[in-house]
Amino acid sequence: MCCATGVCTLCPADAKFTIQNEMAHLYQDSRVSLMLESEALAVETEGGQATGVRYKQNGKELVAKADLVVLGANAIFNPYLLQRSNLTHPLLGKRLHEQVGQHVRVDLAGVHNFQGSTMITGHGYMLYDGPHRSKHAACIIENFNIPLYNLRLERGKWRQVAYFKFIFEDLPSNDNYVAISEKSPHLPKVVYPHHSADAQRGIDNLPTVLSKILAPLPVEDITYQYVTDTEGHIQGTTIMGNAPETSIVDKNLVHHQVRNLMVLGSSVFPTCSPANPTLTLSALSLLAADRLFSSQS
Numbered sequence: 001m002c003c004a005t006g007v008c009t010l011c012p013a014d015a016k017f018t019i020q021n022e023m024a025h026l027y028q029d030s031r032v033s034l035m036l037e038s039e040a041l042a043v044e045t046e047g048g049q050a051t052g053v054r055y056k057q058n059g060k061e062l063v064a065k066a067d068l069v070v071l072g073a074n075a076i077f078n079p080y081l082l083q084r085s086n087l088t089h090p091l092l093g094k095r096l097h098e099q100v101g102q103h104v105r106v107d108l109a110g111v112h113n114f115q116g117s118t119m120i121t122g123h124g125y126m127l128y129d130g131p132h133r134s135k136h137a138a139c140i141i142e143n144f145n146i147p148l149y150n151l152r153l154e155r156g157k158w159r160q161v162a163y164f165k166f167i168f169e170d171l172p173s174n175d176n177y178v179a180i181s182e183k184s185p186h187l188p189k190v191v192y193p194h195h196s197a198d199a200q201r202g203i204d205n206l207p208t209v210l211s212k213i214l215a216p217l218p219v220e221d222i223t224y225q226y227v228t229d230t231e232g233h234i235q236g237t238t239i240m241g242n243a244p245e246t247s248i249v250d251k252n253l254v255h256h257q258v259r260n261l262m263v264l265g266s267s268v269f270p271t272c273s274p275a276n277p278t279l280t281l282s283a284l285s286l287l288a289a290d291r292l293f294s295s296q297s
């Protein structure tokens with residue numbers, strides 16, 4: 001899969017699962033109305049059932065009546081909207097997490113790099129799954145096929161450098177959460193003081209394992225650059241599970257208490273994998289729609 005950082009606007013391989021490249025035909029159905037410039041404010045409920053969505057359009061508050069409400073507003077706005085709807089639960093908004101990425105630059109002796117076809121040409125699974133996960137976080141390795149920050153500033157060695165990102169899973173923690181902002185209740189408050197000790201141990205362990213992983217390459221020097229502020233993979237704030245006491249939605253992404261309310265997206269991920277989330281969250285959403293449809297037909 002390529003990256004969503006705006007490198008291309010049209011993916012020829014349909015690697016990006018977006019409404020535009022896969023499902024645009026749905027807007028042609030006369031039963032579908034798309035409400036632009038509208039902000040959902042809360043799910044309206046009555047007697048344990050969702051009855052509609054309160055929303056704001058052109059400064060006016062309106063209600064769209066509904067038999068079924070499906071939230072797909074991501075892992076910050078899904079829990080925020082549920083909290084605004086007075087649907088309380090001790091875990092709602094909690095366990096906010098994402099992967100943690102460590103950038104590494106490797107100077108190569110005599111090998112010219114950057115000859116692949118896409119921005120990220122290779123993924124390494126050497127630290128993905130295995131017994132090491134009992135000691136520290138697993139990780140996926142991304143190999144960048146662009147001189148991410150710099151070519152090598154030495155005559156004749158411009159391309160003798162490789163950039164990698166080591167992306168670690170994180171352990172969800174209740175310390176990281178989304179709540180309604182006390183100062184501005186029309187906005188969510190995101191509290192994320194730290195990633196887990198398990199992810200940090202994975203990062204700290206890199207120098208021990210990296211020489212083995214890079215052994216096939218003529219490595220001249222390794223620089224541990226920095227840990228990214230965010231991977232943009234927001235997860236875990238309305239988790240999925242079988243027990244209503246310890247999760248917000250069930251395995252079909254239906255809210256445990258309000259049975260005609262569904263919550264889609266990576267907010268339902270109970271744990272973190274080192275992998276990018278979007279194909280998984282899309283597959284889960286399609287599966288939930290299939291199951292809903294078959295339960296009603």
Ligand SMILES: Cc1cc2nc3c(=O)[nH]c(=O)nc-3n(C[C@H](O)[C@H](O)[C@H](O)COP(=O)(O)OP(=O)(O)OC[C@H]3O[C@@H](n4cnc5c(N)ncnc54)[C@H](O)[C@@H]3O)c2cc1C
Nearest residue numbers: 002003004005039040072073074077232265276277278279
């Ligand atoms: C820079 C960047 C790069 C990424 N690269 C990758 C990648 O390479 N691979 C990968 O798998 N994932 C990647 N991701 C993650 C990916 O973007 C997300 O996993 C995906 O977009 C989540 O889809 P979603 O539909 O659940 O949420 P979103 O895409 O966030 O969509 C939620 C929508 O709800 C709308 N919304 C929110 N609140 C309200 C409200 N109150 N009223 C009305 N509308 C509302 C938002 O405006 C938004 O349009 C990347 C993310 C970033 C930021």
